[in-house]
Every structure is written in C-alpha cells, then in structure tokens.
Amino acid sequence: MTSQFQAMLDGLTRLRGVRGALVVSLEDGLVVAESVMGGLKGGALAAIGATLAGRAVELSGRGGFGRPRFLHLQGDDGALLVAPGHDLALVALAGRDVPIGMLRLEMLRTAERLG
Amino acid sequence: MRAVEPWVVAPLRAFVAESSARLALLMTSSGQVVAQHGFVGALDLMSVAALGAGIVASSSELAVTVGWEPFRVVAHQGKEQAHFLAWFDTPRGRWIALVVFGSETKLGLVRVFFEQLVEDLAAAAPPEEEPRREVLAADFERELNASLRALFGR
Amino acid sequence: MSLVNFTTREITCKIVYYGPGRSGKTTNLQYIYGRVPEARRGRMVSLATQTDRTLFFDFLPIDLGVISGFTTRFQLYTVPGQVYYNATRKLVLQGADGVVFVADSQARRLEDNLESLQNLQANLLGQGVDVRNFPVVLQYNKQDLPADLILTHADLDDALNFRNYRSFPGDALRGAGVFETLKGISELVLKRLAAGGAGAA
Ligand SMILES: Nc1nc2c(ncn2[C@@H]2O[C@H](COP(=O)(O)OP(=O)(O)O)[C@@H](O)[C@H]2O)c(=O)[nH]1
Ligand SMILES: [Mg+2]
Numbered sequence: 001m002t003s004q005f006q007a008m009l010d011g012l013t014r015l016r017g018v019r020g021a022l023v024v025s026l027e028d029g030l031v032v033a034e035s036v037m038g039g040l041k042g043g044a045l046a047a048i049g050a051t052l053a054g055r056a057v058e059l060s061g062r063g064g065f066g067r068p069r070f071l072h073l074q075g076d077d078g079a080l081l082v083a084p085g086h087d088l089a090l091v092a093l094a095g096r097d098v099p100i101g102m103l104r105l106e107m108l109r110t111a112e113r114l115g
Numbered sequence: 116m117r118a119v120e121p122w123v124v125a126p127l128r129a130f131v132a133e134s135s136a137r138l139a140l141l142m143t144s145s146g147q148v149v150a151q152h153g154f155v156g157a158l159d160l161m162s163v164a165a166l167g168a169g170i171v172a173s174s175s176e177l178a179v180t181v182g183w184e185p186f187r188v189v190a191h192q193g194k195e196q197a198h199f200l201a202w203f204d205t206p207r208g209r210w211i212a213l214v215v216f217g218s219e220t221k222l223g224l225v226r227v228f229f230e231q232l233v234e235d236l237a238a239a240a241p242p243e244e245e246p247r248r249e250v251l252a253a254d255f256e257r258e259l260n261a262s263l264r265a266l267f268g269r
Numbered sequence: 270m271s272l273v274n275f276t277t278r279e280i281t282c283k284i285v286y287y288g289p290g291r292s293g294k295t296t297n298l299q300y301i302y303g304r305v306p307e308a309r310r311g312r313m314v315s316l317a318t319q320t321d322r323t324l325f326f327d328f329l330p331i332d333l334g335v336i337s338g339f340t341t342r343f344q345l346y347t348v349p350g351q352v353y354y355n356a357t358r359k360l361v362l363q364g365a366d367g368v369v370f371v372a373d374s375q376a377r378r379l380e381d382n383l384e385s386l387q388n389l390q391a392n393l394l395g396q397g398v399d400v401r402n403f404p405v406v407l408q409y410n411k412q413d414l415p416a417d418l419i420l421t422h423a424d425l426d427d428a429l430n431f432r433n434y435r436s437f438p439g440d441a442l443r444g445a446g447v448f449e450t451l452k453g454i455s456e457l458v459l460k461r462l463a464a465g466g467a468g469a470a
Pocket of ligand 2: 294295296322323347348349
C-alpha cells in the first residue's frame with residue numbers, strides 16, 4: 001500500500017520545481033506517505049494541506065458548487081497545491097519555476113487513483 | 116490561564132491560539148499541573164493530570180517492555196473531542212502536555228504546533244534560580260497539626 | 270517531586286501508600302475521603318478491576334490549607350499490591366515525596382509484608398532515591414482483628430522496622446491510626462522540603 005503511494009509521489013517529484021509531495025489523511029492531517037526535499041517539514045505540510053482542504057470542502061458545500069477537486073494557493077515564492085480525495089488528499093509544494101499546468105494534471109490523475 | 120512559572124504563559128498561549136485547541140495542560144511527569152490554558156468548565160484538573168500522566172507513563176513503559184522506543188505521543192480520538200498526550204524534555208525536567216481539541220483543528224496541526232511549543236518553552240526558560248531556602252517557618256509543625264486536625268474534624 | 274510555586278505560594282506533594290495486596294491501602298484513602306470536608310478534597314479516582322482490586326492506582330487530592338504562608342496540597346496515591354504488578358507500582362512511585370507503608374498485621378501475611386518492603390526499597394533504589402533520607406512511615410493495619418491472628422506493634426517493629434521508621438497501629442476500616450499516619454508522613458515530607466531535599470527522580 002505505502003510503496004504504491006510512494007511510486008505515485010515519485011511520479012510528481014520528478015517534475016521540475018516540485019519540492020515535496022505527500023499523501024495525507026484528511027481526517028487528522030497526518031502524513032500517510034511523503035517524498036519531500038531535505039529541510040522541508042512533511043508533518044507541517046500535511047497538516048496545512050489537510051486543514052486547507054477541510055475548510056474548502058466546508059465552504060464549497062455552502063457555496064453550492066460541490067466538492068472541491070483542486071486547490072491552488074499561489075504565494076510569492078511558490079505554490080501549495082491540494083487535490084482532495086475522499087479520505088486522503090494529495091499535497092504538493094512547488095517553487096516558482098514549476099510547470100504548473102503539467103503538475104496540476106498529474107496531481108488530478110494521481111488523486112483519482114487514491115480513491 | 117494559570118501557570119506556576121510566568122515564562123510558560125506566552126508559549127502556551129501561542130500554542131493554543133495557533134493550534135485551535137480547546138484546552139492545553141502542562142504537567143510534570145508525576146502529574147502535577149504546571150500550567151493550563153483554554154476552556155476548563157467543570158473538569159477536575161487534578162484528576163485529569165493524574166490520569167494523563169498515568170497513561171503516558173504506562174504507554175511509554177509498555178513500549179519499552181516490548182522492546183520499542185518509548186512512545187512520545189498518545190492520541191485518543193473521540194466522537195466530539197480528541198486528546199493528544201505527549202511527553203517532552205524541558206530545562207525544568209520532563210513534562211507532559213495534554214491537549215483537548217475538536218473538529219476545529221486536526222491532530223496533524225496540533226502535532227506541528229506542539230513541536231513549536233517544545234522549542235519555544237526551551238527558549239523561554241530562564242536559568243534556574245538558586246533553590247530558595249527557608250520555605251517553611253520553624254513552627255510549621257504546629258500549623259500542620261492544626262490543619263490536619265481541622266481537616267479530620269477533630 | 271514536590272512542586273513549590275513561590276509566585277502563587279503553593280506546595281504540592283505526592284504521597285504513595287505502598288504495601289502488599291489487601292493490606293488496606295485503598296481503605297486508608299477511602300476513610301480520608303469520607304472524613305475530609307468536600308471543599309477540601311478532590312474526586313477520588315480508582316483504577317480498579319471489577320472486583321475492586323487496585324489495577325493501577327487510587328488517587329485522592331487533599332487540600333491542607335495554608336501552612337507557613339503556602340497553600341499546601343497533598344496528592345495521595347495507592348499502588349496495586351500483588352507481586353505481579355511491579356511495573357505499574359514503579360510508575361506510581363515515580364516522583365513520590367514520601368511513602369506510607371501499610372503492612373497487614375495478620376501473622377500469616379508476615380512474609381508478604383517483608384517481600385513488599387524489600388520491593389519498595391528496590392524500586393526506590395532503582396529510581397535513584399537515597400533510601401536513608403527518604404520519608405517513610407509504617408502503618409500496622411488490621412490491629413482490630415483477634416489477637417491470635419495478628420502480631421503486636423512490638424512484634425511487627427522487630428520483624429519489619431529495621432530502618433527504624435516511625436510506625437503506627439491502624440484499623441483503617443474504622444479509621445483508627447489513619448489520621449496519625451497521614452500526620453506522620455506529612456511532617457516528614459514537609460520537614461524535608463524545608464531542608465531543601467528533593468523527591469524521587
Ligand atoms: N478488619 C480489618 N479489615 C480491613 C482493614 N483495612 C482494610 N480491611 C479490609 O481488607 C480488605 C482489603 O483492603 P483494601 O483497602 O482493598 O486493600 P489494598 O489492596 O491494600 O488496597 C478489604 O476487604 C478491607 O475491608 C482493617 O483495618 N481491619
Ligand atoms: Mg487497593
């Protein structure tokens with residue numbers, strides 16, 4: 001199971017500019033599998049990604065446009081991307097130089113396989 | 116907020132705010148409350164601390180007994196609330212944090228900010244004072260006897 | 270280890286009731302719980318089996334009031350007595366400021382008392398406690414039982430009290446000696462605190 005996740009994550013981190021990718025449990029915000037560059041804190045990324053996804057699910061429900069499929073939080077130095085599934089979410093942290101369209105596509109595809 | 120030592124206040128307050136926890140309790144490893152912040156309500160904090168310290172002690176010991184590293188974190192997930200219990204080392208010895216939180220936050224976040232709390236406490240602790248002597252007056256025995264007698268209604 | 274707070278002027282001490290299984294440790298706490306006014310005690314927590322045998326500990330916080338300008342609290346704990354519970358006994362003993370050793374006065378329990386007393390010494394030593402300076406008092410409980418079943422105070426002192434601790438006869442069920450015992454250990458613990466001594470590690 002975990003090694004299968006690991007293969008998915010390696011597919012993402014192979015892309016230029018991706019500094020870390022994680023499979024995260026949405027319920028508690030803990031890391032299920034991670035592939036992050038040294039110096040990055042996987043636990044913190046997981047918690048932030050899951051919290052963000054949780055809020056988004058709540059708000060988009062109220063907004064009446066269904067479950068969010070993708071979150072893109074763009075900062076000055078990079079982006080935090082979350083693709084929420086049902087129990088798990090895919091979280092990635094990318095630098096400014098990332099081919100963002102490609103990463104988005106790859107994450108959505110991978111998230112489908114998370115279930 | 117109640118705290119035995121004032122330097123604990125700022126880090127603990129920041130932790131509760133950032134993690135969105137409902138209640139955080141710091142205690143010594145033998146279960147004596149050092150500081151508390153958050154909603155206490157009708158909780159009997161002394162029992163909570165004694166039981167929390169018991170859980171941490173017994174689960175660490177269980178880990179060691181079966182040959183693992185002692186667990187640092189014990190988490191209980193209830194329907195409405197969850198508990199996060201963890202021991203950590205401070206300049207004042209080993210302490211335990213007991214955090215009560217609900218659906219406003221997640222275990223992962225509590226854990227992340229807990230690591231921060233441990234660092235903040237280590238940084239905030241002033242050097243230990245010379246132990247103050249003369250804690251008790253010379254005639255404390257008379258007062259103790261009177262207290263105990265009153266306590267037992269004698 | 271006792272917690273002394275100079276800012277709020279509070280002292281909290283941990284006292285552990287130790288001894289062989291069924292010697293009357295829990296009964297001591299129950300008696301104290303029943304006698305102390307509600308405002309001066311917390312809830313009594315008992316982690317026990319369904320047949321009321323102590324599984325982990327009993328816990329009773331009591332408020333002694335102000336002594337030498339310090340609000341003074343005692344946290345009373347008991348340990349499970351049976352030999353096979355040593356791991357949990359060690360956990361409860363951690364950080365104790367003083368121990369009340371409750372012996373069962375019945376002649377047939379003498380061996381159990383000795384074994385438990387030796388176990389106490391071993392566990393204290395294991396926690397780096399200087400046993401010679403550590404506050405301990407003895408209670409010879411169940412002195413109410415028929416004379417042919419029990420040993421006298423003097424006999425028990427001869428058999429158990431090789432360290433010359435203060436010792437008290439007890440009938441915890443009816444409360445005789447419970448108060449004196451608590452007073453005895455309180456004095457020792459607070460005296461040691463005044464002298465700047467520390468509790469168990
Ligand atoms: N006769 C008599 N029985 C006692 C006395 N103290 C306790 N007991 C009884 O001894 C049994 C064991 O007591 P308990 O407090 O549970 O022992 P523990 O295992 O040391 O906690 C119970 O049935 C008590 O009622 C006493 O002073 N006299
Ligand atoms: Mg008992």
